[in-house]
Amino acid sequence: MACLGLRGGRDGRGVYFWAVAHDLPIDMTLPRADRLAQLATPLRALLEDEASGWANLANASAAVSSATGWHWVGFYLVDQAQDNLVLGPFQGPIACTRLFRGKGVCAAAWTHNQTQVVPDVHAFPGHVACSSASLSEVVLPVHNAEGDVVAVWDIDSADADDFSAAEVAALEALTAVVSSLWDSWTWSPA
Numbered sequence: 001m002a003c004l005g006l007r008g009g010r011d012g013r014g015v016y017f018w019a020v021a022h023d024l025p026i027d028m029t030l031p032r033a034d035r036l037a038q039l040a041t042p043l044r045a046l047l048e049d050e051a052s053g054w055a056n057l058a059n060a061s062a063a064v065s066s067a068t069g070w071h072w073v074g075f076y077l078v079d080q081a082q083d084n085l086v087l088g089p090f091q092g093p094i095a096c097t098r099l100f101r102g103k104g105v106c107a108a109a110w111t112h113n114q115t116q117v118v119p120d121v122h123a124f125p126g127h128v129a130c131s132s133a134s135l136s137e138v139v140l141p142v143h144n145a146e147g148d149v150v151a152v153w154d155i156d157s158a159d160a161d162d163f164s165a166a167e168v169a170a171l172e173a174l175t176a177v178v179s180s181l182w183d184s185w186t187w188s189p190a
């Protein structure tokens with residue numbers, strides 16, 4: 001199934017509709033954490049259906065972006081040869097192309113293999129300001145089947161302190177979906 005589109009239905013109370021995030025069956029009237037939680041199953045179905053890692057990272061970014069409206073949602077991939085992070089598929093304004101070890105939130109998630117939740121980016125030593133509009137962010141490591149960090153998922157908000165514990169937990173579940181499928185994807189054409 002390339003696109004999902006549950007937009008309405010009928011029950012004992014009559015016909016009903018819910019708002020959708022594009023073609024993903026997300027109830028946009030729910031709180032943001034619940035919308036993210038709702039994404040896990042349809043996102044897995046969408047990403048399982050396609051072998052291209054590029055296409056899947058693009059759609060994963062679009063799914064979270066359209067479900068939340070966060071300022072920047074995207075991936076940086078580990079470039080092992082250069083020992084840095086290179087920009088991958090994303091939704092949002094143009095971003096830094098390369099991120100280097102020891103500098104910024106993405107590099108911290110990569111190096112420490114740990115989710116980074118930053119309520120105030122200006123208080124994070126060495127924060128890389130790709131966009132002056134980003135005030136808070138969360139960065140989650142993505143793993144292959146061996147457990148190596150192969151990418152990070154970077155989500156930035158234009159509001160300070162904009163990531164609740166429930167939202168971070170839901171994002172970790174979505175990241176686990178990406179990680180669990182990573183080894184089944186191909187990167188050609190590269």
Ligand code: SME
Nearest residue numbers: 095104105106127128130
């Ligand atoms: N926030 C990142 C830089 C990437 S951009 O924000 C898209 C960081 O400090 O690592």
